[in-house]
Amino acid sequence: MSVIKKNAPGSNELLMGNEAIARGALEAGVQFAAAYPGNPSSEIIGTLSQVAKDMGIYVEWSVNEKVALEAAASASFSGLRALSAMKQNGVNVASDFIFNLNLSGVGSGGLVLVAADDPAALSSTNEEDSRFISKVGDLPLLEPATFQEAKDMTKWAFDLSEAINSLVIVRSVSRISHARGNVILGELPQEKKTARYDTSKIFIPVAAPLRHLALHLKLAKVREMYESSPFNWYVGPEKPELLMITSGSGWFYSLEAVKTLQLKDQVGILKIGTTWPLPSKLLAKHMANTKRLLFVEEVDPFLENNVKELAAEWSPEIGSWTFYGKSSGHVHPFGEINPDLIINALAKVMSKPYSPREAGYGGKALEMTKSLVPNRDLGFCPGCPHRATFWAIKGALKLDGRGGFVAGDIGCYSLGLGPAGFFQLKTMHAMGSGTGLATGFGQLHKFGFNQPVLSVCGDSTFFHAAIPALINGVYNQSDFVMVVLDNSATAMTGFQPHAGTGETATGSPAPVVDIEKLCKALGVRVETCDPFDLQDTTEKILDLINDEGGVRVLISRRQCALVKAKEEKAPYKVHVDEEKCLGESCGCARLCTRVFKCPGLIWNKEKGKSQVDEAICNGCGVCADICPSSAIIRKEN
Amino acid sequence: MTLSKEPLNLIITGVGGQGNVLASQLIGRALVKDNFYVTIGETYGASQRGGAVMSHLRISRESQYSPLIPEGQADIIVALEPVEALRVIGQYGNPSVSAVVNSRPIYPTAVTVGDAEYPSLEKIKKTISELARKTWFVDATEIALSYGSPIFTNIIMVGALAGTNLLPLNRKKFEETIKESFPSTHVADNLKAFERGLEMTQGC
Numbered sequence: 001m002s003v004i005k006k007n008a009p010g011s012n013e014l015l016m017g018n019e020a021i022a023r024g025a026l027e028a029g030v031q032f033a034a035a036y037p038g039n040p041s042s043e044i045i046g047t048l049s050q051v052a053k054d055m056g057i058y059v060e061w062s063v064n065e066k067v068a069l070e071a072a073a074s075a076s077f078s079g080l081r082a083l084s085a086m087k088q089n090g091v092n093v094a095s096d097f098i099f100n101l102n103l104s105g106v107g108s109g110g111l112v113l114v115a116a117d118d119p120a121a122l123s124s125t126n127e128e129d130s131r132f133i134s135k136v137g138d139l140p141l142l143e144p145a146t147f148q149e150a151k152d153m154t155k156w157a158f159d160l161s162e163a164i165n166s167l168v169i170v171r172s173v174s175r176i177s178h179a180r181g182n183v184i185l186g187e188l189p190q191e192k193k194t195a196r197y198d199t200s201k202i203f204i205p206v207a208a209p210l211r212h213l214a215l216h217l218k219l220a221k222v223r224e225m226y227e228s229s230p231f232n233w234y235v236g237p238e239k240p241e242l243l244m245i246t247s248g249s250g251w252f253y254s255l256e257a258v259k260t261l262q263l264k265d266q267v268g269i270l271k272i273g274t275t276w277p278l279p280s281k282l283l284a285k286h287m288a289n290t291k292r293l294l295f296v297e298e299v300d301p302f303l304e305n306n307v308k309e310l311a312a313e314w315s316p317e318i319g320s321w322t323f324y325g326k327s328s329g330h331v332h333p334f335g336e337i338n339p340d341l342i343i344n345a346l347a348k349v350m351s352k353p354y355s356p357r358e359a360g361y362g363g364k365a366l367e368m369t370k371s372l373v374p375n376r377d378l379g380f381c382p383g384c385p386h387r388a389t390f391w392a393i394k395g396a397l398k399l400d401g402r403g404g405f406v407a408g409d410i411g412c413y414s415l416g417l418g419p420a421g422f423f424q425l426k427t428m429h430a431m432g433s434g435t436g437l438a439t440g441f442g443q444l445h446k447f448g449f450n451q452p453v454l455s456v457c458g459d460s461t462f463f464h465a466a467i468p469a470l471i472n473g474v475y476n477q478s479d480f481v482m483v484v485l486d487n488s489a490t491a492m493t494g495f496q497p498h499a500g501t502g503e504t505a506t507g508s509p510a511p512v513v514d515i516e517k518l519c520k521a522l523g524v525r526v527e528t529c530d531p532f533d534l535q536d537t538t539e540k541i542l543d544l545i546n547d548e549g550g551v552r553v554l555i556s557r558r559q560c561a562l563v564k565a566k567e568e569k570a571p572y573k574v575h576v577d578e579e580k581c582l583g584e585s586c587g588c589a590r591l592c593t594r595v596f597k598c599p600g601l602i603w604n605k606e607k608g609k610s611q612v613d614e615a616i617c618n619g620c621g622v623c624a625d626i627c628p629s630s631a632i633i634r635k636e637n
Numbered sequence: 638m639t640l641s642k643e644p645l646n647l648i649i650t651g652v653g654g655q656g657n658v659l660a661s662q663l664i665g666r667a668l669v670k671d672n673f674y675v676t677i678g679e680t681y682g683a684s685q686r687g688g689a690v691m692s693h694l695r696i697s698r699e700s701q702y703s704p705l706i707p708e709g710q711a712d713i714i715v716a717l718e719p720v721e722a723l724r725v726i727g728q729y730g731n732p733s734v735s736a737v738v739n740s741r742p743i744y745p746t747a748v749t750v751g752d753a754e755y756p757s758l759e760k761i762k763k764t765i766s767e768l769a770r771k772t773w774f775v776d777a778t779e780i781a782l783s784y785g786s787p788i789f790t791n792i793i794m795v796g797a798l799a800g801t802n803l804l805p806l807n808r809k810k811f812e813e814t815i816k817e818s819f820p821s822t823h824v825a826d827n828l829k830a831f832e833r834g835l836e837m838t839q840g841c
Contacts, residue, residue: 012669012672013669014662014665014666014668014669014675014677122680146701147676147701175678175703175704175705178678178679179676179677179678179679179704180661180662180665180675180676180677180679180704181674181675181676181677181701181704182669182674182675182701249703252676252701252702252703252704253703253705255703256702256703256707260707338703338705338707339703339705339706339707340707340708343707356707356708356709356710357708357709357710357730357731358731358732361709361730361731361732361768362708362709364768365726365727365728365730365768366727366728368727368764368767368768369723369724369726369727369764369768370727372720372723372756372760372761372764373720373723373724373727374720374745374747374748374753374754374755375745375747375753376652376687376688376689376745376747377687377688377745377746377747378653378686378687378688379686379687379746380686380687381654381686381687412686415686419746420746590751593749593750594749594750594751597746597749597750599687599743599744599746599749601749602744602749603744603748603749603751613743613744614782614787615741615743615778615781615782615787615790616743616787
């Protein structure tokens with residue numbers, strides 16, 4: 001049985017941060033949850049979707065984050081508790097709605113937005129601290145520091161939202177959302193609310209300045225509640241030589257730094273879970289006991305700058321301080337923070353020397369291993385259809401010879417930027433930006449531009465944000481080819497279903513939004529291909545490139561190899577015929593292992609022949625088509 | 638059972654797709670059953686596509702730790718791929734670290750292309766043995782292939798770790814967790830793989 005729906009209060013479980021957030025929402029009695037997948041947030045709604053039917057709640061994968069939050073808000077307006085979850089980029093997508101919803105307020109059902117940031121862009125294209133949305137939008141912010149808090153804060157966020165009729169933001173980061181730790185479960189409520197829209201109510205931002213003022217009054221109320229919140233705590237001596245002020249992932253790192261450097265009698269840690277609006281009295285109380293402050297947080301100096309603002313108002317009555325943190329250079333204002341970074345920052349501030357391991361060993365270990373360890377480039381999975389599509393694009397653009405290029409987008413196929421996709425992508429920004437950029441490139445012929453332009457986007461990205469760009473291209477008669485890489489999955493984030501897969505988030509059948517018909521309805525030329533038919537795909541791309549004027553669409557359709565491998569047996573058994581493989585003397589420059597580079601193909605140095613690694617190959621058989629000596633043999637399974 | 642060190646730091650490393658996450662979860666769940674505090678930090682996202690991946694497990698009787706192990710502080714390294722053991726021991730090793738290593742390489746594309754060298758297994762073994770207190774090499778992929786699929790590699794390696802007695806967990810606790818973690822149709826195969834892994838290191 002899934003731990004998430006286990007009604008066993010007091011039970012000690014190992015939960016992923018995202019599971020803890022989902023559990024917190026269930027313990028709060030959430031009845032509606034909507035999101036677009038994006039790491040590190042994906043498993044929040046993913047987890048809820050798995051228990052939705054049993055728990056009698058509604059869960060959907062929405063087409064994008066703005067629509068997700070709007071859908072969730074409608075449930076709040078109708079009296080139900082509702083949740084939306086998104087990564088930092090999603091917050092940007094939803095921001096237009098957020099900055100109206102803050103003024104309109106929410107309904108009688110609490111509404112919580114979980115913003116999961118990805119410091120160091122571990123699974124993102126950008127790096128961003130989404131906490132700014134709270135300050136700019138006057139929205140209460142909570143930041144869990146532990147797995148237990150991820151659950152407890154999410155649960156309480158619904159109470160807070162209902163207490164002040166406002167959207168509440170819970171901000172997580174990768175090292176909480178995607179890490180696992182102990183969580184003591186609470187009770188699951190059995191009661192379900194009936195949804196009804198009270199037509200005497202209106203939800204509008206109109207009379208914005210007055211509502212803006214009212215919002216500030218709400219925040220003042222929140223600040224009072226935050227002053228005594230159990231999500232803020234202090235550990236350390238009464239009058240610390242240094243006070244570390246931390247939030248989120250910084251709490252464990254700070255604790256470890258103090259322990260490691262044996263500074264618990266000199267250094268205190270004030271952990272703030274309620275980071276906007278800041279509990280100013282609580283801060284003043286602790287700051288009055290010290291003269292030196294070190295801020296530990298991820299990514300921007302949000303806490304640091306907001307505390308400095310308060311300190312400027314307090315000085316000199318309450319005290320004056322030396323500030324250490326991001327602006328002093330002790331903690332860098334970009335990328336992830338980690339225990340080493342914080343131990344070193346604390347060691348520097350407290351002038352206490354630190355070396356992580358025995359003298360001699362560290363240098364030796366690095367030296368002995370460094371020269372031996374090859375880099376491991378990211379690449380497409382064995383049998384991935386994207387490799388084949390990029391191979392065909394590369395071939396077609398080379399045959400065309402006019403310097404054509406590809407505007408890229410967000411998904412697994414972003415790897416097309418690098419060697420895995422033969423360096424075919426030249427731009428990559430937000431969801432749908434590839435096609436948006438292509439509509440502009442496709443207008444430049446008036447200024448002497450004569451290069452063919454392609455955009456690529458995945459099927460899920462197509463629905464999320466590429467449709468407006470495509471329509472822009474059609475309306476303004478831009479000249480480009482849009483290639484939809486339709487692998488029937490939101491593959492990068494964990495294979496969630498979407499509008500084109502025929503399945504809902506909870507596994508029920510759904511109508512399939514047909515990309516081909518939708519494009520045809522726009523009156524553009526649409527072709528489809530199977531990327532594993534390399535010759536046909538290359539020819540179609542070339543033909544579409546040459547069919548100049550207006551937008552043309554190619555749908556390169558082949559199911560994600562990982563999804564396919566889960567559903568069915570490999571179609572082929574592939575091996576290299578050593579007699580036929582001519583190795584370096586072939587003249588093909590080792591097309592299979594040096595150029596095509598599927599990880600299932602390896603080079604046997606001793607024999608000077610290519611070889612199939614049977615632990616990795618998943619039997620797609622495409623490589624058999626690229627070998628000029630027909631040495632790669634595929635046999636039907 | 639008691640911990641040999643507080644906190645005990647374990648790194649499971651390998652290549653995206655080898656099943657790091659499942660292995661770390663199994664071990665983590667088994668430990669939580671015995672009321673240990675466990676924190677696991679994983680590599681998610683783009684690195685899962687053929688990149689080097691790590692799971693950090695921090696095990697404590699006293700408190701929850703961060704999901705990241707500081708430099709030089711690993712107590713145990715389990716490597717699903719040999720060169721990844723080298724990568725991790727270089728950054729996280731110390732004179733008392735133990736290593737359990739699968740001997741089957743997964744060649745990075747840079748090696749297949751010819752831009753980089755993959756060290757000989759002999760050299761890898763020698764280097765790790767010199768840097769670690771104790772090392773076990775297991776032919777986990779070969780065993781998994783003999784069972785019909787490379788997907789058993791991670792469970793065999795979990796078994797191999799169990800056989801070393803480096804963790805404060807008995808065999809029964811692992812088996813219980815395996816039974817709870819797989820669909821009933823897959824339990825027998827995974828238990829078999831676990832036990833075979835365990836035999837490879839037990840008493841060695």
